[in-house]
Amino acid sequence: MKIRLAPVWEKDKEAILELLLSEKSSDTKVSVIPILGMGGIGKTTLTQHVYNDEKVQLFFDLKAGVCVSDYFDVVRDDLNLLQVKLKENLKGKKFLVILDDIWNENYHDWTILRAPFQAGGPGSAIIITTRNQGVSSMIGTTQAYRLQVLSNDACLSLFTTHALQTEDFSMHANLKDIGEEIVRRCKGLPLADYEFEEKQLVWLWMAEGLIQLQEGEKQMEELGSQYFHNLVSRSFFQQSSENKSRFLMHDLINDLAQSIAGDTCFKMEDGSEGSNKGKISKKARHSSYVVSSFDGTKKFEVFYQPNMLTCRYLTCTVPLQLLPKLQYLRVLSLSSYYITELPDSIGNLKHLHYIDLSHTLIKSLPESMTTLYNLQTLLLENCPIEKLPSTFANLLNLHHLNILNADLLEGMPPQIGKLTSLQTLSNMFVGKGTCSKVKELGPLSHLEGMLCILRLENVVESKDASDANLIGKPNLSGLMFEWCSNIIEPQDDESQHKLIELEVLDVLQPHHTLKELTIKCYGGVEFPTWLRRPSFPNMVLFPTFISLETLYFDDMWAWENWISYGDFPQLRQLYIQNCPKLLGKLPNHLPLLEKVVINGCWNLVVTISSFPQVCQLEIEQSKGVICRSKIHFSSLSFKCLSTISEFTRQIEGLTMEGLTSVEDLTIDGCEELMPLWSNDAGLKRPLPCLHVLNISNCPKLVSFVAEDVGEQLQLGFRSTFKEIKISNCIVLRSLPKTVMYNSTCLEYILIDRCDSVKYFAIGQLPPTLKQLEIQHCKNMLILLDDGDTNCLSSSTSLVDLTIIGCPSLKSLTSSGELPATLKYLHIWSCQKLESIAKRFHHNSFLEYVGISRCENLKSLPTGIHSLSHLDQIYLAKCPALDFFPDVGLLPANLRVLQIFDCEKMQALPNSIYNLASLKLLKISECPSIVSVPKEGFPTNLTSLYLSDLNINEALFEWGLHKLTSQKCLNINGFRILTPLKELLILECEKLSSFPKDGLPPSLLQLYVNGCPSLKERCKKDQGQDWSKIARIPCVWLDGKFIYDP
Structure with missing residues (x-):
């Protein structure tokens, strides 16, 4: 039987075919295409389908495939005997060879192995699959094609393809729950949720003593980085698809690591107090605890002498009682716990190398901490800390100090310049009095990464700033200079302040390798010599910064012109925000620019032709956009276009050729905007890449697609929109039928503050719609489909329905039933609502019902007890609601029940005692409830909230x-x-x-x-x-x- 390729891999297959069959590949003698990915991700399956594709059969004269998973040895395998014959058979022929699961990184071996393949004809190709990035880099003649992990939806699609021979559960709805559970148990989402950064793990390795330097070797961080990237190259870690600076560990690799670690690692994962079953082994050297919201002392009774403790709300006795017992502790992380102080005894933990107190409420550290002479890493990010210990400079081995967003810190402790091992210093707070001056940065020659120098208004002598010697710190990749705004007292000389700021900034010149520069709240009248020419006091003139990658301008209210006499060959991100007087032109030569954000520059007209062809733009609150070249315009990626005063005058220029790559289009505040698509004006064809359309504050917009558009345009909308958001368009009556009827991928619709919308034709919604939100449409009367008696239930994919602030709405549906697929129902502030539905009998998937501020609602639909998946009920401020239907029966799996301010609610459901799954019960301001069920409440309750009741028994x-x-x-x-x-x-x-x-x-x-x-x-x-x-x-x-x- 021929196995059909799952849809989730079709895109990957087409990409590989493009590499194989393109004209460019035909010009190459023998191309080598690496496919890189973790074990089990589907590399072999994908190459099999490529191998068997009909186009491949016709393109190549010969094909062959072999698995090379064993460690191959050219001598051992006696390849020499085969090479002559292989070369003869391949001579002049166009061939395809697949080498599956390559591990060998020896370049000499690879050179010998590929020798006979060079005899092949032009267009020949070798596909290799590997988990090892080093192999792909060594062998490939093209960039490796990285096979990404599957999303949960993609895993479900793959499952249905093999189990049901279909693409989804539409024909087998009764099997959907079972299928989802099977995928979940098989860990269909291959990567764990936790993402980490390279430096985070390397610092932990250092603290654990896992990085040992030999004499004359590089620093520990460099060696650790080398170890880390070796693991990445072997797919031990995976780069995050969302954030390229973060990584994840495959769950199978995680399981393997835990298995190998055995008793040396101890994990507490059970969230219940005192429930840890086994005792910690005496072999344990590494202990971790998965955080619960609230943890008492019994949680930690199992600990004896573990090396590592990562523990949120802790009773104050835990650090006090537990820490003194952990004499061999090397790593302590209390990040995100609601603790306010540490005991003095922490100074006795002499082996501590790493302390993480980020996101806690600690305001000061005990002086005893400065005796921790082995401490390498101290993390205090987002702490309200006001002062560091006065003897902080004793921590001579400190490599990394993160005090990012610790904005209450009055200044740096004295003599911080003694910490010459420091490599990471997130912030330098320039204080007064005994606090360290900015000159203390001078001896810190190993600083790297990003450094923010704050409160520069406290620098009174430019020599202090000069002694900071920033130009002598080539490892700094980013700098931010910030002065505090509103520091000038009425009696102060404003011109003197501006002069001092100029002098200070003038001597804070960074090294030319700097990649990111931010200047905030600078009050000088001109820029220093390293940023300008003296003859142009109002213009920003940059020399050549060959390594600068990110450049920010923010809150520069007097800046008028920027003329650059240098190049920015590496600049990738440019941000210009809140510069209302800025005119003129932006730099012309920005060859690698990837992202431009311009916001709050009301006099700036952005010239698109200034940017390279592949660039993402976000332009808001600016005067206008000009394009002089369709070539440039067509390849840009507009993330956002909004509040641009001259936008409407240029709408005719936004042709199909001009917006072909737009993915996310925001149009905001365009008073004259009429339909975007019409036969007379505007766009003539759909935008093929457009997924998200957001239109707001356009008072003349009746519809974004005219009614008279042709059939070709209508069909073009089938595969475009995924999200549509319309807000504050007061004459909009409905969404265009051409989009609703034809779309095959629309999943989310938001209609907000559109007062002309009186009903929403649910029956016209595309079957793919999953989420519908209607907010603050004051004239909406009913969710109706022009008399269709089953309109609402016809939307077979609708999962989430939200209705907020529709004061005229009386009923959701005249059919009496909600969509069978609905999981979440939210109704807020619909004062005239009388009916949600007649019955809940067919809503077996419903998980959440939330109703608030519906003053006219008297009862809930019948059948609520039959909702087997219902997890939460929330009822608030519904004064006319007086009882639960079905004699007060509730679903057995209900976990949360909350009832607030329901004046006529007379009694709690009689069956509440039998709700074994109920964990949270909150009843408040229900004066008509004067008794509780005779049987009482369920004994499994974990949270009970009773307030303002008239219970008289x-x-x-x-x-x-x-x-x-x-x-x-x-x-x-x-x-x-x-x-x-x-x-x-x-x-x-x-x-x-x-x-x-x-x-x-x-x-x-x-x-x-x-x-x-x-x-x-x-x-x-x-x-x-x-x-x-x-x-x-x-x-x-x-x-x-x-x-x-």
Whole structure:
């Protein structure tokens, strides 16, 4: 049986065929095409289908394929005996050979192996598949074709191709859930979610002692980088498709690494308190903990002496009690935990090489930390830290200090220039008084990467800036100079300030290899000598920066002209923002420019012909756009065109030839904009690459496609739009039928503040639509398809329906049923809404129902209990809603139930006790609820929130009865809530104490609000009940975190 290639690989196959069969390849004697990718990704399957393609059969005289996965040896395999005969058979013939799974990196061996192939005719080709980037670089005559990992949707498509011989589940809807579960269990998404940077891993290797330098070798970071890229070249790590500077590890490689590590690595992954089953092995040298939202002390009782601890909300006793026990700790990461301080005992952990406190609430570090003489890496990014220890300069082995966004830091500690091993210094805060001056940067000759020098207004002598010796730091790739705005007092001499700023910037000249330069809030009247010519005080004139890749201009309010007398041969990104007086021309010679962002330059007319042919543009809030060359215009990628005052005058110039590569088009604030596509004016054909169309604030736009367009144009819309967003176009009545009927890939539609829209013809929506949002359309009356009694259910792919702020809407559908495929239903602020649907019986996929501020809604549809996938119900501010249908039955799998401010809601569902999956229950401001079900609440609840209820009977054995006047809580009642993690006590003015024996040991979150007596007893280290709550990691009293100072 002939196996059909899954659609997910068709694009890859066509790309390989293009390389094989193109005219360019025919001119080459023998081309070698490497296909690179991780093991199991499908390289062999792909090459098999290329090999068997009919066009390949006709193109080549001879074909052959062989698997070379074993380590081949030219001598061992005695290839010499075969080479003469092979050369004779190939002589003058056009051949295709596939060498599958090559590992050998020996160039000499490859030279011998390929020798007979040189006898082939022009157009001959060798395809090799490999996991090793080094092999592809050595062998290939073209750039390697990297086979990317499959998305989850692509994995599903591949599964259905093999299991059902179809492309999707449309003909087998009953098997969809099973198929999705099989793909999930097979880990169809091959890469883990966690992305990491190279330097992050290298720094950890250094801390663990895994990088050992021999005498005379390079620095540890360089050697670590070499190790890292060796692993990348062997597909041990994969480069992220979203961010080229980040990497991922394939889950199979991860499993293999864990298997090899065995007992030397210990991972705590179970999120429940005290549930870790096994004990940590005495062989363990590396321990990690997958973060839960709230963690108590029992979590960490398993730790003895691990080398590594990566632990969010921690009770303050965890660092205090745990850290002193970890005497051999080399790596400590408490990143993103809600902790405010570290104990002084951290200074005793002499083996610490790496500390990560990023995204915590720590405001200061103990002085004892400066005795950690082995410390190499200290990460304090996004910390509200105000001061570093005064003896910080003692950390002579510190290589990396990240204080990015630590904007409360008053300045750098004294004598930071002693830290001569520093390679990474994210920010240099120039302070006053005893803080380090900018000249302390002088001795730091090893600095590399990006350096931001902030608060330059505190530099009063230019000599200090000169001593920083930035021109002597060739490893710095980026610099940012920033002055604080609004620093001039009324009595100060403004001209003197401007002169000082000029003098300072003049001596901060960087090395010519700089790749990125940003200057912010500079107040000087002219640029320094290394940026300008003295005769042009209002113009920015750059000399040659041969390595500059990124250039930012921001908030330069007086800048009028930029004339460049030098080249930027490596410039890839140019940003010009909030420069309202800028006129003139941008540089002409920017051969490698990839991205241009221009925003807030109201007098600037951008000349497109200034840019290279492959460039992404985002132009907003500018005067206009001019194109003098269709060649340039047709190959640019417009990411955004918006709020351009002269745009409408140039719309006729935006022909098909001018926008062929546009993928994401935004048109904003064009007052005269009429249809983009019409027979009379504007575009005559669809834009083949356009996926996202966003039109806003165009008051005369009736439709973006005229009704009279021809049949060819209508058919052209089939494969264009994926997303359409229309907002604040007040005369728009509906979306064009030509797009709705013909589109085969439209998945998302947003209609916002379009007051002329009165109904939405759901029956006309394309079957591919997955998400529909309608917001603030004040005259919309109903979601209707001109009398079609089953209109809404006809959209077979709709997954997410959101309706917000439609005050005239009375009903979603007259048919009485919602789409069977719907998973998420959101309805907000529809004051006149009376009916959602008659029944829920056919909505088995529904997972979330959220309804808020629908004052006229009296009941929910029947059949809610039959929704087997329903996970959450949210009801708020629906004063007329008085009961649950179906005698209060709810679906068995419901996990979250929240009801707020529903005045007429008379009772909770009777079946609530049987909801074994219910974890979160919040009931608030429902005065008509005066009792609870006799059976009580489900015992598996982890979060209970009861507020402003008129319950007039005891909650039986819970010990929570009559909270508004209760003075104590009965712990006996709490014992049946063994999984309880969160407790909220609100507006209980007379409640004065907690139970004598304390609160449930499982409790991890406690919120107390409006309980003055109880608040007094909970004061940190002082209150009578402090000992009862000290172990709880997250405690809030009247909106304040208890560990905040």
